[in-house]
Amino acid sequence: MRDAGDPVAAGRRYEREGADELVFLDITASAHARRTRVRLAREVAQVLFIPFTVGGGIGSLEEIRQLLAQGCDKISVNTAAVKTPGLITQAARRFGSQCVVVAIDAKRGARGWEVYTRGGRTPTGQDAVKWAREAADRGAGEILLTSMDTDGTKAGYDLALTRAVAEAVPIPVIASGGAGSLRHLYEGLTKGKADAVLAASIFHYRRYTIPQAKRYLKKRGVPVRL
Amino acid sequence: MIAVVDYGMGNLASVAKALRFLGARPQVTSRPGDIARSQAVVFPGVGAFGEAMGELRRRGLVAPLLEAIGSGKPFLGLCLGLQLLFEASDESPGVKGLAVFRGRVRRLPSRPGLKIPHMGWNRLEKSGIRNPLLRDIPEGAFVYFVHSYYADPQEKKVVIAKTRHGLPFPSAVGDGGKLWATQFHPEKSQVWGLKLLKNFLKEVSS
Numbered sequence: 001m002r003d004a005g006d007p008v009a010a011g012r013r014y015e016r017e018g019a020d021e022l023v024f025l026d027i028t029a030s031a032h033a034r035r036t037r038v039r040l041a042r043e044v045a046q047v048l049f050i051p052f053t054v055g056g057g058i059g060s061l062e063e064i065r066q067l068l069a070q071g072c073d074k075i076s077v078n079t080a081a082v083k084t085p086g087l088i089t090q091a092a093r094r095f096g097s098q099c100v101v102v103a104i105d106a107k108r109g110a111r112g113w114e115v116y117t118r119g120g121r122t123p124t125g126q127d128a129v130k131w132a133r134e135a136a137d138r139g140a141g142e143i144l145l146t147s148m149d150t151d152g153t154k155a156g157y158d159l160a161l162t163r164a165v166a167e168a169v170p171i172p173v174i175a176s177g178g179a180g181s182l183r184h185l186y187e188g189l190t191k192g193k194a195d196a197v198l199a200a201s202i203f204h205y206r207r208y209t210i211p212q213a214k215r216y217l218k219k220r221g222v223p224v225r226l
Numbered sequence: 227m228i229a230v231v232d233y234g235m236g237n238l239a240s241v242a243k244a245l246r247f248l249g250a251r252p253q254v255t256s257r258p259g260d261i262a263r264s265q266a267v268v269f270p271g272v273g274a275f276g277e278a279m280g281e282l283r284r285r286g287l288v289a290p291l292l293e294a295i296g297s298g299k300p301f302l303g304l305c306l307g308l309q310l311l312f313e314a315s316d317e318s319p320g321v322k323g324l325a326v327f328r329g330r331v332r333r334l335p336s337r338p339g340l341k342i343p344h345m346g347w348n349r350l351e352k353s354g355i356r357n358p359l360l361r362d363i364p365e366g367a368f369v370y371f372v373h374s375y376y377a378d379p380q381e382k383k384v385v386i387a388k389t390r391h392g393l394p395f396p397s398a399v400g401d402g403g404k405l406w407a408t409q410f411h412p413e414k415s416q417v418w419g420l421k422l423l424k425n426f427l428k429e430v431s432s
Contacts, residue, residue, distance in 0.1 A: 015416065020347055045240060049247075049416045051370060071239040073414065096236070096273050098343055098372040141343060141372075172341050195341060225347045225368035 008043045014203065015050050017210040020225055022048065023076070023144070023174075023198060025103075026056040033057060038066055045071025053101055055144075064091050068099060076101040076144055079117040082124055082131070085138060092139025097171075100142075102135040104128055106161055107148040113161050120148045128161065129168050136169040143169060144198070146177040154180025154201070162192035174198050182208060182216040189222055228430065229264035231291070232256045233281040235306060236272030244413040244420065250427050258290040266430040267294045269407075271306030275331060275375070276318025278306055288324065295326055295405055300429045302359075303407030305373060308399065311407055312377050327399060329379035335392045343374040344391040348410075350398070350418075357386045359406045360398065361425050369397070369408075369415040376409060404429055 011022055024040060026033055034057070041054050054067050055076025064075050081088050081102055091100045105120045106113040106128035113128035132143050145165050147158035157175045166173040175194035179185055179202055188197040202208050214224045230242050230252045238254050245252040245268070252268065253260060261267055269291065271278055282288050295301050303311050312323050315331035323331070336342045347368045352360055369389075376395035379385060389397035389409070400406040406426070412419035 046243065049244060049414065049420060051411075051414050068237055069239065071237065071243065073237065073240070098272065098345060141345065170336065170342060172345055196346065 007040055008047060010204075011044050011052070012047050014210065015048055018214060018226065019050065019210050020196070021050060022052040024052065024054045024056075025076070034063065038070055041067050041070035041072040053144075055101065055103055059087075061087070061090055061094060064095065068095060074099045074101050074142070076103045078103040078105065079122075081135065082115060082117050082126065085134065088135055088138040088140050092141070097139045097141035100140050101144050102132075102140040102142070103144040103146065104132060104135070104165075105146045105148050106158075108158070108161070113147075113158075113164075116148055120146075120151075129164050132165045132169050132173075136171045140171060142171055143173045145173055145175060145194075148177070150178030151176070153178050156180065156184040157188040157192055157194070157197070159187060159192040162188060162194050166193040166195070172196065182213050185213055186217055186220055186222065189217070227260070227264050228252045228266045228268060228427075229261045229294075230254045230268045230270065231261065231287065231307075233271070233278065233285055233287055235278045235281060236270060238270055241268060241270045241304065241413045244423055245427070248420065248424050248427055250430075256285050256287065258286055261287070261290040261294050264294070264299070266300035266302075266426075267291070268302045268304065268426075269307035269310075270304040270413075271310065272372070273306060274317055275306070275309055275315035275323070276321040278310055279318070279321050279323065282310070291324060292326070298404055300404040300426060301406070302426050304413075305409060305411055308407035308409050309375060309377055311399075311405075312379070315375060317375050326405065327377070327379055327384055327401070328381060329377060331375045332378050333375055334373075334395070337392065340392045343372055345372045346370070347415075348389050348391060348397075350387045350389060351394070352387050353385050355383070355386055357400055357406075358429055359400060359422060359425050360386060363418050363421055363425075367418040369410040369412065369418055371397075371410045373409060 051073040053074040059080040115126040172195035174196045175188040176198040179199040242252040311326045313325040385396040387398040
């Protein structure tokens, strides 16, 4: 979820509508944001009975421990994992791969896709597919893959990127960035070979409801929980 | 009081919260005495088989758990809590499990296109043996899984539901009495997960 007015209320609504999982991402990473995040995890955990992930600026094992202790199911690491890949290894060893999501922000370059950090502001020179593979090798349980090129465009996921990563790693890949229609969700799961699709704005602004999205997918042969 | 066994493996907050939501009084505990005087035991867990058995031994919980099961009080293993009820696991060769059920825990087959861990929502196929734990939960109900290993029981009659991921594996087992375990996470499985926990609580109060 991005910019959800009241994340707890929004979380409840999405669960009621049939969301399978929720991801809470806050983009800033100040000390203030860290405290907010722990409180958010606690409040959300009190009302949700589906898995949820918290991410955005998580930088240490201690922060991960605190969030999991509050009842959050998975944490997502991005910038800190690129800087210190050992964080993935340690988190997976200590808390289990199932709760370690590695978020990758990628941007199309001359050859392939480049990893960006700090909310998409800083290029790293690293190849996104290679980085995804390393993250999986280090024990990540899932990849949350956002295309910086399509994010916010509502023009659909970057299907080539999604497929390249999904085929390169043995762990689930969640496609993110660019969903503007139900067809885009379908394409992410089929052409993009993603294991799950993340969408924010089409649900936040009630362009579609989750049941609408699921019925659409089901009609096209995608197994969904309805 | 329902004892939710804490042996340092995984997130017990959400299990306790779901039980509280349903009106029960769970107590997250690692004290053998609490397990002994509880009305029922919930035995969750996330992590590696060998490490978990090590923690159970270190905290002196093996005997109290076996006694609770032997006493016939309602007992519900969840996820790793299901696997630990078996004799051994490929995950930690040489480590003996609680061996309440005969059989071994094996790694899910990995092949191209099949993701491990098996993580996400998947369907229950009920075995046809009527079981109070799954009462009023429909065939094909979706529940939430996170695991890389599955139990392979020697006696097929303990399987009360299965699920497919590469192969059909037991997603819920029961001993025919009040001992049950699920490979999925009912506390994360929304409506049908809560229904299952409610069924369990009914067995506690009956």
